Amino acid sequence: MSDIAIVFADGETLAFPAIADASVLVAAERAGNALAHNCRTGICRTCAGRAEDGRDVLLCQEPARQGFRATVPYRRADIAPASTRRAKINGFSRLSPSVWEIRYRLQFPLACLPGQYVEASFPGVSAAKRFSMASLPTAKEQILHVRDIQGGEMSAYLNNRAKPEDLFTLRGPFGTFYLRATGKPKLFVSGGTGLAPILAMLRAIERPPSPLAIIAGFITSEDAYALAEIKALAERLPLEIILTADKTDVAWPGLTGNPIAALRAVKTVPLAPGSEAYLCGPPGMVAAARHVLAERGLAPGDIYNEEFAHAGK
Ligand SMILES: Cc1cc2nc3c(=O)[nH]c(=O)nc-3n(C[C@H](O)[C@H](O)[C@H](O)COP(=O)(O)OP(=O)(O)OC[C@H]3O[C@@H](n4cnc5c(N)ncnc54)[C@H](O)[C@@H]3O)c2cc1C
Ligand code: FES
Numbered sequence: 001m002s003d004i005a006i007v008f009a010d011g012e013t014l015a016f017p018a019i020a021d022a023s024v025l026v027a028a029e030r031a032g033n034a035l036a037h038n039c040r041t042g043i044c045r046t047c048a049g050r051a052e053d054g055r056d057v058l059l060c061q062e063p064a065r066q067g068f069r070a071t072v073p074y075r076r077a078d079i080a081p082a083s084t085r086r087a088k089i090n091g092f093s094r095l096s097p098s099v100w101e102i103r104y105r106l107q108f109p110l111a112c113l114p115g116q117y118v119e120a121s122f123p124g125v126s127a128a129k130r131f132s133m134a135s136l137p138t139a140k141e142q143i144l145h146v147r148d149i150q151g152g153e154m155s156a157y158l159n160n161r162a163k164p165e166d167l168f169t170l171r172g173p174f175g176t177f178y179l180r181a182t183g184k185p186k187l188f189v190s191g192g193t194g195l196a197p198i199l200a201m202l203r204a205i206e207r208p209p210s211p212l213a214i215i216a217g218f219i220t221s222e223d224a225y226a227l228a229e230i231k232a233l234a235e236r237l238p239l240e241i242i243l244t245a246d247k248t249d250v251a252w253p254g255l256t257g258n259p260i261a262a263l264r265a266v267k268t269v270p271l272a273p274g275s276e277a278y279l280c281g282p283p284g285m286v287a288a289a290r291h292v293l294a295e296r297g298l299a300p301g302d303i304y305n306e307e308f309a310h311a312g313k
Helices: 024-030 153-161 192-204 227-236 259-265 283-295
Strands: 004-007 013-016 048-051 056-058 069-071 083-096 099-106 117-121 129-132 142-147 167-174 186-191 212-220 239-247 276-281 303-307
Touching: 004 024, 013 024, 099 153, 129 142, 129 192, 142 153, 142 192, 186 192, 186 259, 186 283, 192 212, 192 227, 192 276, 212 259, 227 239, 239 259, 259 283, 276 283, 283 303
Parallel strands: 004 069, 186 212, 186 276, 212 239, 276 303
Antiparallel strands: 004 013, 048 056, 048 069, 083 099, 083 167, 099 142, 117 129, 117 167
């Protein structure tokens, strides 16, 4: 009998032997099986699953011990091996004082699902950075949204050195945060550039389940971006839009506060058991949103999230 069992979202079960001093991820690989992962160091959370005892676990950190059993939030067939592509910048601009948009083209297409992310290596930037794709996987021109972080290497590159036709490298796709093809009502919650993968998902919805809602949060009303695009999506989709900003000016069309306060206050969004939620942004926001959604009766397996974590935290 095998020692470890991983149960995928569609019920498929993968069984393989335990190995002393190895992680569950490594034990799966030694048995010839791939599980979703990226950093292997406990930062990106791509390998997250839920152990049988109810713990949220990272399979790259979890010891491969006998009897370990966990569920993962994706179908085995949805996870493609990562590959590397060369890309060229078409152009870049500010979408708000705190967000850059990079538009680029790939030398060869990269098969991925709406919501997934890549590791991007830009000229003179010391390490590859993780960014979610905001564009449809099939789009000729691809788009990344990059938060302008004071002292950040990417910000220094975009502010001082970047130019159209710069070559860079992408590796991917990564991540289990992608649009599920179910008919369930869907709620999307973003914080800052957590909007990027959610825009990719909304762009990909053709025959929408009803209703859809987005709560898009920003730190200040000045930081808000892509509002015209969200509005245009709502002309095509049955999409309720709730905008939040912690600090607002008089012209702000949304709520004052954060997305969690909006989740608690707004009664119309799809929050009943049987709905699905997609959460993306800072880890604190994602954890708080999961908590509120669980209180409102959403099943843990219907809540998908991506945390924009980084090595410094
Ligand atoms: C799966 C995943 C997907 C991501 N997708 C996106 C995306 O689409 N758009 C996006 O803007 N970011 C995204 N991020 C976060 C992004 O990868 C990092 O913020 C980015 O590497 C920062 O690069 P930098 O060169 O600007 O800062 P660095 O030079 O790496 O860091 C500069 C300073 O900022 C701090 N810092 C770095 N990142 C963050 C952060 N996220 N929050 C708070 N402080 C930080 C560092 O600790 C350091 O002090 C994603 C992260 C993950 C794990
Ligand atoms: S692969 Fe496990 S946290 Fe990144």
